[in-house]
Amino acid sequence: MAGSSQDLLPGTLEMLILKTLDCGPNHGYAIAQYIQRVSDDALRVGEGSLYPALQRLLIEDWVTAAWGTSGTGRKVRFYKITPAGRKQLRHELDRFAFLVGGINRILEAV
Amino acid sequence: MKPWKRIQFWTTRRGRERELAREISAHRQMIEDEYLSQGLPPSEARAASLRRLGSSELTAAERSRDQWGLLWLEALLRDVRFASRLLRHRWLLSFAAIVTVAIGVGANTAVVSVLETALLHPLGLRDADRVFTATVRFDNLHMTHAPDSGVEYRELHSMTNIFSGVAAIEGRDWTSEMHGEPLRLVGRAVTADFFSVFGQHPALGRFFDPADEYAVVLSHRFWQARFAAEPSVIGQALMLDGKPYRIIGVAGPGFRFPTSAEVWIPLQLAPERMAASQRGNNMNLGVYARLRDGARPAQAASRVNAYVAALKSPGTADAGDLAKLSYFIDLEPFSQTVSGDLRRPLWLLWAAALVVLLTGCANISALLLSQTAGRRREMAIRLSLGGTRLQILRQLLVESLMLGVFGGVGGIAVAAVAISLLSNLSLPGQPLLELVRLDYRLLLYGLALALLSGLAFGLAPAVQLLRDSQTAAMARGTRKRFQDVFVAAEVCAAFVLLVSTGLLLQSLWTIEHIQPGFDPAHVTTAYLLKPKQDPGFKHRLVDALANAPGVEAAALAYPVPMSGDGGPTSMFDIRSRHHQHGEPEWHGEAYFVSARFFETLRIPLVHGRGLADSDNESAPLVCLIDRKLAERFFPDQDPIGQEIGMYSGWARVVGVVANIRGTTLESESRPVVYYSIYQIPYFDQAGVVVRSDTPGAPLIRAAVKQASGAAPVFDVRSMDERIAESLGVRRILAQLITVFGGICLLLAAVGLAGVAAQMVSERAKEIGVRVAVGARPEQILAHFLGRGLLSALIGLAAGVLAAVILERRLGSMLYGVAPLDLATFLAVSFTVLVVLFPAVLWPAWRASKIDPQTVLRYE
Numbered sequence: 028m029a030g031s032s033q034d035l036l037p038g039t040l041e042m043l044i045l046k047t048l049d050c051g052p053n054h055g056y057a058i059a060q061y062i063q064r065v066s067d068d069a070l071r072v073g074e075g076s077l078y079p080a081l082q083r084l085l086i087e088d089w090v091t092a093a094w095g096t097s098g099t100g101r102k103v104r105f106y107k108i109t110p111a112g113r114k115q116l117r118h119e120l121d122r123f124a125f126l127v128g129g130i131n132r133i134l135e136a137v
Numbered sequence: 138m139k140p141w142k143r144i145q146f147w148t149t150r151r152g153r154e155r156e157l158a159r160e161i162s163a164h165r166q167m168i169e170d171e172y173l174s175q176g177l178p179p180s181e182a183r184a185a186s187l188r189r190l191g192s193s194e195l196t197a198a199e200r201s202r203d204q205w206g207l208l209w210l211e212a213l214l215r216d217v218r219f220a221s222r223l224l225r226h227r228w229l230l231s232f233a234a235i236v237t238v239a240i241g242v243g244a245n246t247a248v249v250s251v252l253e254t255a256l257l258h259p260l261g262l263r264d265a266d267r268v269f270t271a272t273v274r275f276d277n278l279h280m281t282h283a284p285d286s287g288v289e290y291r292e293l294h295s296m297t298n299i300f301s302g303v304a305a306i307e308g309r310d311w312t313s314e315m316h317g318e319p320l321r322l323v324g325r326a327v328t329a330d331f332f333s334v335f336g337q338h339p340a341l342g343r344f345f346d347p348a349d350e351y352a353v354v355l356s357h358r359f360w361q362a363r364f365a366a367e368p369s370v371i372g373q374a375l376m377l378d379g380k381p382y383r384i385i386g387v388a389g390p391g392f393r394f395p396t397s398a399e400v401w402i403p404l405q406l407a408p409e410r411m412a413a414s415q416r417g418n419n420m421n422l423g424v425y426a427r428l429r430d431g432a433r434p435a436q437a438a439s440r441v442n443a444y445v446a447a448l449k450s451p452g453t454a455d456a457g458d459l460a461k462l463s464y465f466i467d468l469e470p471f472s473q474t475v476s477g478d479l480r481r482p483l484w485l486l487w488a489a490a491l492v493v494l495l496t497g498c499a500n501i502s503a504l505l506l507s508q509t510a511g512r513r514r515e516m517a518i519r520l521s522l523g524g525t526r527l528q529i530l531r532q533l534l535v536e537s538l539m540l541g542v543f544g545g546v547g548g549i550a551v552a553a554v555a556i557s558l559l560s561n562l563s564l565p566g567q568p569l570l571e572l573v574r575l576d577y578r579l580l581l582y583g584l585a586l587a588l589l590s591g592l593a594f595g596l597a598p599a600v601q602l603l604r605d606s607q608t609a610a611m612a613r614g615t616r617k618r619f620q621d622v623f624v625a626a627e628v629c630a631a632f633v634l635l636v637s638t639g640l641l642l643q644s645l646w647t648i649e650h651i652q653p654g655f656d657p658a659h660v661t662t663a664y665l666l667k668p669k670q671d672p673g674f675k676h677r678l679v680d681a682l683a684n685a686p687g688v689e690a691a692a693l694a695y696p697v698p699m700s701g702d703g704g705p706t707s708m709f710d711i712r713s714r715h716h717q718h719g720e721p722e723w724h725g726e727a728y729f730v731s732a733r734f735f736e737t738l739r740i741p742l743v744h745g746r747g748l749a750d751s752d753n754e755s756a757p758l759v760c761l762i763d764r765k766l767a768e769r770f771f772p773d774q775d776p777i778g779q780e781i782g783m784y785s786g787w788a789r790v791v792g793v794v795a796n797i798r799g800t801t802l803e804s805e806s807r808p809v810v811y812y813s814i815y816q817i818p819y820f821d822q823a824g825v826v827v828r829s830d831t832p833g834a835p836l837i838r839a840a841v842k843q844a845s846g847a848a849p850v851f852d853v854r855s856m857d858e859r860i861a862e863s864l865g866v867r868r869i870l871a872q873l874i875t876v877f878g879g880i881c882l883l884l885a886a887v888g889l890a891g892v893a894a895q896m897v898s899e900r901a902k903e904i905g906v907r908v909a910v911g912a913r914p915e916q917i918l919a920h921f922l923g924r925g926l927l928s929a930l931i932g933l934a935a936g937v938l939a940a941v942i943l944e945r946r947l948g949s950m951l952y953g954v955a956p957l958d959l960a961t962f963l964a965v966s967f968t969v970l971v972v973l974f975p976a977v978l979w980p981a982w983r984a985s986k987i988d989p990q991t992v993l994r995y996e
Contacts, residue, residue: 056167078161082157102159103167
């Protein structure tokens, strides 16, 4: 349990979700799994954060949702990134890179 | 964030909640699948998945809902529900607050509706501030606002660089017929640009061309009443005095000028009527000018003044006369023409209604403040449970805004009732008041006022409550100060309004007791249109009236005293001598009467003889003068036998009668000349005055019918009614200001009592201790009495100061009483103290009855 989404910088969870969906549409459980797996268990997205974040993205029109069937045959909601979402993702990535750069410079300063 | 999207999400939130629940349950099942695939037994896998999801299922749902937003709306609804419970609980206070706001807002909205119709957008004309009424003033004849002759019209009309249009109108009335009864139809003859000066467009057909002659435009109301709003009237003929006029158009529904006009016909002004020599003759025209775009009213005034000054400069033809009479052309904003005498009273009423509303707000504020003590705990608990100060402030404001909204709705109902009562008033401006309507702008005004009031009286207690809940004792001191200020302000407002009441009532009383110089009791009056080409009519009518049963005396008179602006006023010559330089201008107001006029109205003959039946068409021209004329222009000589020239040549003065007041009780009459109505038959209308034991109206109608058959009778009223009507504005103003002042005083009393009672209950324990250690009840009583009276006295002092500054503004609304009348100030101070004393005494008395045992044991 190296960290939960509460510890992330604000807005970062949305960025991660958008990045995940950038590879293709997916459902909530799979998004959580993906983030956890790719981050080598460093990031764990709780359901209590994941679903509100998805609702926020829906309101902003950055993703759309549609019911479908998962690989295991369950009825789930698939989220798909929209062009506006892609644009937002690029924006977030830039912002994040800028931020990380700043943090790095502080950490490397002697 | 996109607001509309939020609203969309919020409105579909029930479906979304279900969707989310399904989604999260699918999520849990997939976790369960995961555990199953790791080899856990099904029951454990399920339990583990539930554990892992745990409360986050709830959090997820809740926080997602938060995302759908409109949180504020839900919170608001919650606040409203809470507030309505609270308001129901404190129903007496709520009821008092709502009634107070309703009265304040209602009075304001009603007064502003009248202001709107009379002054701000007179008669619904949007850009009426660009239209001016040109009137003539002769300072040396004491004539102002006199109608114009053709000359002024021609002159203003030629000032095209400053006026874009100038119109002249002249009164007309015709005999028409409806259901077999002769009917008087009122209208105006107007020049072709009349409608464009007022920016009007026809509802149907067209308005006048300069070429139109026997054409008529109908008012919208007349078109509806007489022609059932039938569009095919265009092109039909309307018979006016037996001549056909082609209907060419219908005016818009909003256009009602003059308010009495039902039809308009073209006015052709003969060139000779506009010749320079005709200045001051035939002054029957109303002239209205519209300013050219970009021209300022001051420019127009100075242009006209310069023109008139040039006329009076030495060497020009009429310079001597005009300078002697001190002749001017005045430009008056059209709104003033429309509102006339109602203008100042309306502003006064508006100010008074605002004062009532503000006093009401202060009162509610003070009462709400006295409630804050009981809610301090509630606020403390809410704050400690994590409620933010903003949330609490919002909650408190929602409470007072709800009171405001309810009050506002009530106020609009009050205004609607008040406006419907207006049309039943008997006032000189009554036709105008009938046009007053509550439209959406006024409804908005009322509601906005109510919400502002809610905010105003809610803010102080809310802020106080928040401060209270944090810093207990210190802030309570401020609350006291707040309350004392509010109560003092109420007393101050009540005092100012009551002083106005006192002054207005005194003026009214003084005027009501002015003797008009004649005996108005049992006199009935009416007007009629004389039949054309019927010289014998007047004689037949006088005979018929004289012989009617119950008639003591009857006469014809034009105009009837107390029925308008009095008789036509002009200069005259005296045959026997020349006007000396420095002597007052010889002028007089003319009345045209039949022989028994003076007997009917019981006007005493001072000297010489009265008019006789033999002073008829074939007899030499005679006249009577009143005492004022005799004293002013024949100071050292016997006027009897003198000849004056005013109408139709030289008329011999045969008698002098006492002065009467012919226009209103309060205005001094001008010198008067009475002519025989038979000898000067210039006017289409004639008035009738009848003194009778039995009701006069049917007598007059019957006599007119007997004498002619087809002469319309109108404006039938007793002389007492006419006098009452001329006092109507004053009377209603005095009544309304009395009511407003009374309300303020009542509010002040309630506020004072409420605040004092609050103070007593807060300090009950302290009083108990004092009594226990030996304070006598009288001491306690005196203490609280003094405390309460102090704020009343401070308010009174402020009121005196405010009244000294403000009462001067009553100006012409006062008659025979000075704005700073000491007796009124003293009497009102006394009244205020008498009413407020019990309000202070009662809580103080209760304080003195506090039993220390009860209070101290209560702990």
